[in-house]
Amino acid sequence: MTPGARISAAIEILDRILAGQPAEQALLRWSRASRFAGSGDRAAVRDLVFDALRRRNSHAAFGGALTGRGLMIGGLVAAGRDPAALFTGQGHAPEPLAEGEGTGAASGVSDIPAWVQPLWDASLGDLSNDVATAMQERAPVWLRVNPVKATPDDAMGALAEDGIAAEPDPRLPTALRVTENERRLSQGRAYRDGLVELQDLSPQLACAALPVGPGMRVLDYCAGGGGKTLAVAGRAEGLTLVAHDADPARMRDLPGRAERAGVKVRLDTDPAGSFDLVIADVPCSGSGTWRRTPDAKWRLTQASLEQLLALQAAILRRAAGHVRPGGCLAYMTCSVLAPENDAQAEAFLQDNPDFRQVSRHLWTPLDASDGFFLSLMERR
Structure with missing residues (x-):
């Protein structure tokens, strides 16, 4: 799929989500109906969709509309890219920009739902804006080393054999942050043989306490x-x-x-x-x-x-x-x-x-x- 075709797919999926369909369900239905899409295409489209949802309000403000098209235009603007370069109408790319599309501003726009914002601010105090900003980014992938079967060094060695790079966290040596090739995890020996499990750092720290x-x-x-x-x-x-x-x-x-x-x-x-x-x-x-x-x-x-x-x-x-x-x-x-x-x-x-x-x-x-x-x- 071309970059423009991936954006068209993301627009279609986002419109379904905005209409009330759960994101995973919308992605799965698109994937099943799009046998031409390879694993790299599916991953790229998923990333586009999730990034748009993380920043839904601000991307809609940049793009000029709370629609799949508006979110994709806004995402390109937010990334400093010219949406006209991808919205060409050629092949499977979305139709060219209409007058005014992509000219919005997102200053002061929050990506926390409006009714949640007061609770968010009261709960997090001075950290509320910084945490909200962090929530706009993709979450890292964390693994927990299973001490019944491996040491952290054993686990990192097994991961490396599968082409997966990971590094330990200084606060909890059994917590490994994946830095390369996370999508290979489920097929790798380290996961298959029980040396590691997928688990975020925060609950790992909680369990360690x-x-x-x-x-x-x-x-x-x-x-x-x-x-x-x-x-x-x-x-x-x-x-x-x-x-x-x-x-x-x-x-x-x-x-x-x-x-x-x-x-x-x-x-x-x-x-x-x-x-x-x-x-x-x-x-x-x-x-x-x-x-x-x-x-x-x-x-x-x-x-x-x-x-x-x-x-x-x-x-x-x-x-x-x-x-x-x-x-x-x-x-x-x-x-x-x-x-x-x-x-x-x-x-x-x-x-x-x-x-x-x-x-x-x-x-x-x-x-x-x-x-x-x-x-x-x-x-x-």
Whole structure:
């Protein structure tokens, strides 16, 4: 595909997304209907679409319209490129620019939804603008080294054999940032043999901050794909790991991932008994991951956020019932919004005086990678 044809494809996909179709679904439908597109074309079109969604408001302002065409024109203007060079109407390129297209300005335009902006500013304070700017960029790819099977050097060596370059983070040696050929990961030996797992730096730091010791009983209460379960698994010997999710279908990949990682995890739809550590990575707005799933920020509504807040509080209450005296409850979200984070922890502690907060941290792209929150609470 020519660059102009890729832009035409992105315009088509963006128009579907703006009409309400989820981004991944729109991309998949285009890909299935476009057998002529090679893997490089599909990756390039995906990048165009996601970059436009990360900067939807500012690109629309530059391009002159909140349409797929306007977003693509605005993206070229924002990058300092002349859209007329690609909007030629020749071949499969989009039609030439009409008068006034690409002449807009984006000064003062925020790429945070207008109704979220006050919450964003109140939650992040002086960092709000810098975090919003960081959210406009593509997120890096991070790997977690599985200490059950490899050292960081072993993992980097295996990655290098597959032509994948990665570097460790000084704060957490088992966290590797991929710097070249990330798209080869799923086919490489390091991933296939369980030496590494895909996991962002911020949740890795959160899991590393959990009190994990030999022989402990650990319950991952909102396990999903099991990333937190597997991150804890390699931290100590003799752990009993139990994974639970209100929707068991979300855990369908966990047995395979655990086998690949060389650890044992028991899936339990109705966990009983008490645990030394209960992890509750609750459903949330995902505001900390909006640069990875940028269409999610435009689909979030005030009503859906209120529903999430009620669900989070209910999950906290249920998860707390599984914490033994002296044990810990780790409340986590991939959000940067205070109502989902500190406000939830504070309300829980007020209603449950037998718990106390022992640590709290909010990571952002400015000091880690994704936005991520941890409140670690101990049962007295």
